[in-house]
Amino acid sequence: MDDAKHLDRLKRLQFxxxxxxxxxxxxxxxxxxxxxxxxxxxxxxxxxEALIDEEDVDILGWALGTLSVPDEYAGPLMDRMKLLDYVEIPR
Structure with missing residues (x-):
């Protein structure tokens, strides 16, 4: 993927x-x-990209451990999400 397409992809994902x-x-x-x-x-x-197509309530439930994580999202990336130490809330 060329740099411009990669940057567009990242911008879309961030948005x-x-x-x-x-x-x-x-x-x-x-x-x-x-x-x-x-x-x-x-x-x-x-x-x-696949994860953010899911409903927020499901993503939050998986990350908070209140819902079982589907096989397609289980693994190191979801394990990292579950730590929640990356959340920065402006005060």
Missing amino acids: RAWHRGTREADYMIGCYFDRFHKEWGESELAWF
Whole structure:
């Protein structure tokens, strides 16, 4: 993928991560993207793209441990999301 397409993809993902519909989801998903996306390769970006197509209530439930994580999202990226130490809430 050329650099311009890659940057457009990242901008789209960041926008979608930060415009979820609730402040809680914005912070959890947006901060997660901002903190880790620079470390991701193609498979991690594809995982995140699929994840953000899911409902916020499901994503938050998986990250908070109140819902079982589906097999397609289970693994190190979801394990990292569950730590929640990346969430920065402005005061």
